[in-house]
Amino acid sequence: MRLKSVVAGLVVLAAIGAGGGLWLTAPKPLPESHWQALAAPDLGNGERIFNAGGCVSCHAAPGAEGDAKRVLSGGLALKSPFGTFHVPNISPDPKAGIGEWTLAEFGNAMKRGVGRNGEHLYPSFPYGSYARMKDQDIADLYGFMKTLPVSNNIAAPHELGFPFNIRLAVGGWKLLYFNDAPRVELAGADPQVLAGQYLVEGPGHCGECHTPRNALGGFKAGEWLAGGPNPEGEGRIPDITPGSKTMGAWSTDEIAAYLETGFTPDYDSVGGSMVDVQQNMARLKAEDRAAIAAYLKAVPVR
Amino acid sequence: MNFKPVLAAALVAAFCSSTVMAAEPQEVRQQEMKAGGEAFGAMAAIAKGQKPYDAAVVKASLEKLAEVSKDFHNHFPKGSETGYESEASIKIWEDSAGFKAANDKFAADVASVLAALPADQAGVTAAVGTIGANCGACHQTYRVKR
Numbered sequence: 001m002r003l004k005s006v007v008a009g010l011v012v013l014a015a016i017g018a019g020g021g022l023w024l025t026a027p028k029p030l031p032e033s034h035w036q037a038l039a040a041p042d043l044g045n046g047e048r049i050f051n052a053g054g055c056v057s058c059h060a061a062p063g064a065e066g067d068a069k070r071v072l073s074g075g076l077a078l079k080s081p082f083g084t085f086h087v088p089n090i091s092p093d094p095k096a097g098i099g100e101w102t103l104a105e106f107g108n109a110m111k112r113g114v115g116r117n118g119e120h121l122y123p124s125f126p127y128g129s130y131a132r133m134k135d136q137d138i139a140d141l142y143g144f145m146k147t148l149p150v151s152n153n154i155a156a157p158h159e160l161g162f163p164f165n166i167r168l169a170v171g172g173w174k175l176l177y178f179n180d181a182p183r184v185e186l187a188g189a190d191p192q193v194l195a196g197q198y199l200v201e202g203p204g205h206c207g208e209c210h211t212p213r214n215a216l217g218g219f220k221a222g223e224w225l226a227g228g229p230n231p232e233g234e235g236r237i238p239d240i241t242p243g244s245k246t247m248g249a250w251s252t253d254e255i256a257a258y259l260e261t262g263f264t265p266d267y268d269s270v271g272g273s274m275v276d277v278q279q280n281m282a283r284l285k286a287e288d289r290a291a292i293a294a295y296l297k298a299v300p301v302r
Numbered sequence: 303m304n305f306k307p308v309l310a311a312a313l314v315a316a317f318c319s320s321t322v323m324a325a326e327p328q329e330v331r332q333q334e335m336k337a338g339g340e341a342f343g344a345m346a347a348i349a350k351g352q353k354p355y356d357a358a359v360v361k362a363s364l365e366k367l368a369e370v371s372k373d374f375h376n377h378f379p380k381g382s383e384t385g386y387e388s389e390a391s392i393k394i395w396e397d398s399a400g401f402k403a404a405n406d407k408f409a410a411d412v413a414s415v416l417a418a419l420p421a422d423q424a425g426v427t428a429a430v431g432t433i434g435a436n437c438g439a440c441h442q443t444y445r446v447k448r
Contacts, residue, residue, distance in 0.1 A: 234391055235446030262438045267343035269434070271441030278438070 025171025027120050029108040038103070038136055041143025049141040051283040052203040053130070057276040058087050061153070072097070073151035078124055079232075083160035085124050093150035106142045107135065113174065120170035122158075123178075123217070129205035131180040137203070177218035183207060184224055184299055196295025199288060209273065210240050226302035235272070243301035255293035256286070328386035331377040334370045341366035342433065349427040357419075360426060364416040367433065371409035375402055391446045401444055408436040 056064075059072040074089040091097035098106065101116060108114045113127040121127065163169055183201045186193060200206045211219045212228030220226075227239035242248050247255065247264075254265045259281040262270040270278045281289060325333075341363040347353040348360065378394055378401075394401045415429045 230446070233446075235389070235448050238447055261434075263346070263434070267339040267346060269339075269437035269441050271438065271445045272447065273442075275438050275442040 025168065025175055027112070027114040027118055027171070029112050029114045029118065030104070032104050035102075035104040035107050035135070035139075038139040041140045043140070043144050043147065045137065046140035046142070046144025048284065048288070049133070049137045049203055050144055051280050052199055052288065053141070054205070054277055054280045055090070055145075057273075057280065058125075059090050061151075071149045071151050072145070073153040074155040075153055083158065083164055085122065085158050085160075086155040088155050089151055089153050090145070091148060091151040092146045093152055096152045096154050097150060099146070099150065103139055103142055107138045110138055110141075111135075111180070113170070113178065120167045120174070122167075122170060123173060126205040126208045128178055129202060129208055131178070132182075132198070132202035134198075134202075173217060176216065183219075186298055189298060190294075192291050192294045193298045195288075196291035196293070196298075199292050200295050204292065206240070206277075209237050223302055225296075225299055230272075239302060240296055241299050241302045242297055248301075252290065252293040252297055255296055256289040259284075259289045259292065260286070326386055327377040327379055327382040328388040328390075331374060331390070332386070332388070334374055334377070338367055338370040338374075341370075342430070342437070345426055346430050346434075348423060349430045351423070355423045355426065357421075360420055361416075364412065364419070364429075367412045368409070368416050371405065371412045374408075375405040387448070389445050389448055391444045394444050401440075404436070404440040404444065408433075408440065411436055 055072065056069040058076055058078070059074055060069040060076075061071065061073045062076045064071070072089065072091045074087045076087040078085040078087060089097045092099040094100045098116075101109075105116050109116070109121060109125075110127060110130045111133065112131070113121045113123065113125070115121050158165070182197065184197075186197060189197070207219065207225060210225045210227055212223050212226060213231070214220050225240050227237045227244075229235075230237050238244060238246060240247060247258075250258070250265055258264055258270070259278060261282070262275070262278045264270075281292075344353075344359055344363045348355055353359075378390065378398075380395065382388070383390065383392060383395060411432050415432060418425075420426045420429045
């Protein structure tokens, strides 16, 4: 996930972060009380958020298929020229996974990018999007994740060279780019479009791939979902705004059908890293895919 | 005698036949995929109920897919990695065995469906599922948008 540019940004920001214990760049978890007033988890909604969030794309064992994807054993190596991130085990195993985490600890990882020991997490975990999620959805998601199988796998530590191995440096990146404001203002949008906005900008984290980044790893202003060169390899990530040369011409139903089946209106098929995303989208209800499609039709043309 | 038009006509003929006869591998494989996509689309339309079940259409589509799936992997010689708007991934050449295996599975799935020839809409729906799984699986690794 756009690691190159994110990590490149850290070089510069290491300077700011390592500038030393500045309160500006310190991890900022939400207080325990923030997480206390929530209702008991709705496991059905938790599963929906789990699918929308695409946790399996990164946290399942590499190459896992079918039901094996529900075992969030970690171990996938996310390579970048600056080093390799080894995705952690987030199964409910009490030792190897996150089985002993409180809701507050889980919620602060998801919405504040803060780990269990109060450390900054790297934005290769897309909390920059998850920060927009509703607290109750986080609680439902966590409740659902506790029903998944355990794994005792312990992922290797990240192999990041200096200065990327300094978690404090992430504080500089957060200071500049981390917020939970809407990505686009859609004045007067109908409820369906707003539902789609939530799914795309929050759990779906579509912009993490589809929005181009600057040298510091922040999204380029005014280019939300505009696509660009694939920073991790060959080819391009397509523009998915209504200005797109390809899908700009698709109807909302056709966009929803692509997310459900993986086929374009002229029977070309989904490819690349979108395949995992599409398989997650296929598990949502039709109304959620329709909302995502409506939102993609409503965002500004790029 | 006026040679000019004769010569011009001969040149045009030579040019046309050369592009037909010796089309670049990038163009041949894209053409094959396009034809395969159209054939697959005709079956998907029946599966979705947009078109009625038609045995002749199903058979012709499967024969097209069989032809494409058997031949496709032959059009990736060294030197054809890029150009002509090709969306082939470099992984086809880096892991040619893996690519061949993906192509072989595609061909085997199409051949088994063709041998049984789906006899109704439900059969076509199952066939679209079996064959269709190959498209994204191969495109995930071996094709990139440019």
